[in-house]
Amino acid sequence: MANLKRRQVLAALAAGAAAIPALGLQAAQRPSMPVPPAGQSSSALAKNEDFWREVATYYDRTEGIVNLEHGYWGKMAKPVQQVYLDATRMVNAQNSYYGRKGYSADAKRSVQRIAQALGAHEDEIVLTRNASEAIHNLIRQYQGLSKGDAVLYADVDYPQFKTTMHWLEESRGVQARLINLPSRATQQDILDLYRQAFDANPNLKLILLTHVSNQHGLVIPVAAISAEARQRGIDVICDSAQSWGLLDYKIGDLGVDWAGFNLHKWIGSPVGIGVLYMRRGTLQKIAPYPGDTDPDHSKAAARIHTGTANFASVLAIPAALDFHASIGGTNKEARLRYLRRLWTDEAEKMPHIEVLGGSDEASRTGMGAFRLAGKSSAGEAKDLQQRLETEFGIFTVVRKGLASGHCVRITPQVFSSAKEIRTLTAAMEQLHTTPEMPP
Ligand SMILES: Cc1ncc(COP(=O)(O)O)c(C=O)c1O
Incomplete structure (x- = not known):
């Protein structure tokens, strides 16, 4: 009976907008989702203040200031928040009974939803607490470096990842090269600068590319640069922490083997949800997390060891993806x-x-x-x-x-x-x- 109730709760959570008596939600309070007016193009809808005013009613307002600093993390819409709060209560009540018996199936469901939304295979997606965990592990566990090789990063990259790329100098005996991009640039300018950096550094083995810079929102032409890098035998780690949801795309559009994402920025999940993406067949060069093993190079999950994290955030992922989809990427x-x-x-x-x-x-x-x-x-x-x-x-x-x-x-x-x-x-x-x- 208890198990049945738990399953009902989880089915409702997975559906994105729980409204079942076990969680104390009344049907009348059931949160709905915004519905864009039919037949309006995205560019026309972008200027439709009535629609976006309605979207705004799904969020709690920041009081006392005009908040134009939403690059830090994304606010949950109210329906997502509701699912998250319900999940927090359920997990707290069910405790280890849920954690040990039910959680892994639910986490798997959330992974499936992310894979579907990104256009990836399920086994290519690993949940992390944030993009930092994904990208730091990729850089630290990268195996393709020998003494005398070079790695490249840019001024527009995320500051903490620049220091990790630089750290490879002393830890691996490689040269860390920095590319500075101009304060204004086109896609072509950026591609040309990367090509020049590749020409100038024939010993390059690894580059960090930031899809959208956290400094000024600059988009890096990741697919074009990665294609060029691939031809020259240079590996790419892609930082997509700021881009997913701010831009609408699928993983295939980036043309990269390895990337880190956040859902707690522009997808609107609770804080604490990031993703490591590793394309099938590319695991050999990224070692498992220290002490973990993956002899067949087939388990991307062996690259991360998060430990106990926020169960409720993971349970709210389908609701966040549903809400994001209701507006439309x-x-x-x-x-x-x-x-x-x-x-x-x-x-x-x-x-x-x-x-x-x-x-x-x-x-x-x-x-x-x-x-x-x-x-x-x-x-x-x-x-x-x-x-x-x-x-x-x-x-x-x-x-x-x-x-x-x-x-x-x-x-x-x-x-x-x-x-x-x-x-x-x-x-x-x-x-x-x-x-x-x-x-
Ligand atoms: C481009 C970029 N990379 C990485 C991160 C790190 O994200 P998190 O702190 O969620 O790991 C951020 C956060 O703002 C970012 O904007």
């Missing part, structure tokens, strides 16, 4: 790009503002960044972030990894409004004045 990407264009189109007309990142739309996302022209120091970027927050009530974040200097990142979400973006552009207009000093 293409619609989400189009809306986020539209919101970014609303401020970058204005900012590019302002001589006192320098917009950073892609200079063609293919190199851009919903995430962007700017600085005051000529003001790229840490202190200047910090002052800018502070002014936006205290003078104009807009929350943003300083990013400090680019070779061109520090900047402030702007990241709206699907629940951000065009009006909020206009608050930002109005503030930007005022930024050419120096702040009034208190008497």
Whole structure:
């Protein structure tokens, strides 16, 4: 009987929107999902404030500030939050009885859903706590290096991964090469720069590629660079932590063997869900987690040893994917790009503002960044972030990894409004004045 109840709970959780008496949810409270109006193209829908206002009702609001810092992690929509809270209660009540008897089948179901959404095979997907766990393990457990080889990373990469790539120098006796990308670039510019770096470093064995930079939302042409790398016998680790859900794509579009993803950014899962992707037939070069074994090179899961993690986050994955699908990946990407264009189109007309990142739309996302022209120091970027927050009530974040200097990142979400973006552009207009000093 207890087992039957548990199965009912889990079936409802897997369905994405539990509404069963065992969890105390009334049918009347059953959360629904947003339904885009029929027949509207993604680009037309991107400008449909009525639809996005309705989408915003599915999220709890940040109070007290216009929050344009959504690159850190994604907010769960209310239906996802409900599933997560129900799962937390169920797991807490059932404890080890559930953990030992039911969890692995449910985790497998979540993995299947991720594989389906990414267009991967189930055995190519391993759950992690975040993208950092996936990418760090890939870099540390990579076996293809000998003394005298070189590895390559870029200024636009995630700061902690740059240090791990650099660490390979002392731990493996290789040369760590850094490529600096210009503050504005097209897909072609970026590909050309990587080709030049490959030509200049014939001993390259491994590169880190960041699909979407956490600094300024720049899109790296991963598929084109990986194809070039493959021809030259260079392996690629792809950091897709920031890209899945911000951009709409399948794993095959990236053309990479190994990647790390987050679901807790743009897919809207609870915090604590990342993914390691390893293409079938490519496991040989990434050693199992220290002490684990995989003699046939067939178990991607042997590359990660997470230990006890948040069961409820894993159980809420299908609900997050369902909610994401209800908006539609293409619609989400189009809306986020539209919101970014609303401020970058204005900012590019302002001589006192320098917009950073892609200079063609293919190199851009919903995430962007700017600085005051000529003001790229840490202190200047910090002052800018502070002014936006205290003078104009807009929350943003300083990013400090680019070779061109520090900047402030702007990241709206699907629940951000065009009006909020206009608050930002109005503030930007005022930024050419120096702040009034208190008497
Ligand atoms: C490009 C990129 N890589 C990696 C990460 C690390 O993600 P997490 O902290 O979820 O592991 C982030 C987080 O912001 C990121 O933007």
